[in-house]
Amino acid sequence: MAAAARTQVTSGQVTAEQGMALILIVDDSPTEVHVMQKALERHGYQTASAGDGAEAIRKAKEMKPDLIFMDVVMPGVNGFQATRKLASDPDTKSIPVIMVTSKDQETDRIWGMRQGAKDYLVKPVSMEKLIEKAQAALAG
Numbered sequence: 001m002a003a004a005a006r007t008q009v010t011s012g013q014v015t016a017e018q019g020m021a022l023i024l025i026v027d028d029s030p031t032e033v034h035v036m037q038k039a040l041e042r043h044g045y046q047t048a049s050a051g052d053g054a055e056a057i058r059k060a061k062e063m064k065p066d067l068i069f070m071d072v073v074m075p076g077v078n079g080f081q082a083t084r085k086l087a088s089d090p091d092t093k094s095i096p097v098i099m100v101t102s103k104d105q106e107t108d109r110i111w112g113m114r115q116g117a118k119d120y121l122v123k124p125v126s127m128e129k130l131i132e133k134a135q136a137a138l139a140g
Contacts, residue, residue, distance in 0.1 A: 021138050022046045024065040026056040026082065027100070028074040032123075036069060036100075039127040040134065053077030057085050060092045067137050069130070072101035072112070080115050087116025096137045100125055 023045050025036050037047045048063055050056040053070075054077040060068060068086070072079035079099060086092040096118040101108070104122040112120045119133055 020044060020046045021066040021134075022048065022063060023134060024048050024050060024056065024059055024063065024068045026050045026053070026068060026074070026079065027071040028052055029071075032071070035127075036130060039130055043131050043134075045134065053079060053082030053085075056082045057089075057092075060086055060095060061089075064092075065095060067134060068095055068097045069100045069134075070097050070117070072099060072103050072108070080111060083112065083117050084115040098133055098137060100130075 023040055025033050025040075025047055026049070027033050027036070028051050033049045033051075037049065040047050048059060048065065050059050052074045056068065056070065057077070059065075070079040070083055077085075079101065083097045083099070086095060086097060093116075097116060098119040098121060099109075099112040099117045100121045100123060101112075102123045109120045118137055121129065121133060
């Protein structure tokens with residue numbers, strides 16, 4: 001499912017990568033983003049990040065990532081709203097979204113799935129579980 005060619009932006013550098021899946025990490029915590037990026041990159045994935053739902057929607061339309069890990073509690077457009085918008089947009093509805101959030105109630109999980117999420121993880125998430133979920137989502 002990975003695209004034939006991707007553009008990666010890291011520290012201002014842009015490089016073309018062949019066949020690597022691009023994962024957009026959406027979280028307003030720079031620490032969470034950093035930890036997830038390092039784990040995913042160690043497993044051969046390209047990553048990009050967004051700090052809120054509005055930026056996530058914009059980047060998803062521009063970059064067409066293969067997968068999105070979406071936090072829920074963020075300023076402005078929250079993860080539920082962003083997921084609903086992505087799932088209803090013909091340009092982004094095929095991108096799987098996995099919620100990664102501290103909201104651990106079953107009603108939150110159900111609501112996230114109703115918004116269009118493919119899976120729901122509760123923080124703190126082990127990096128093994130994160131990689132497992134990425135692999136499963138990207139496999140189809």
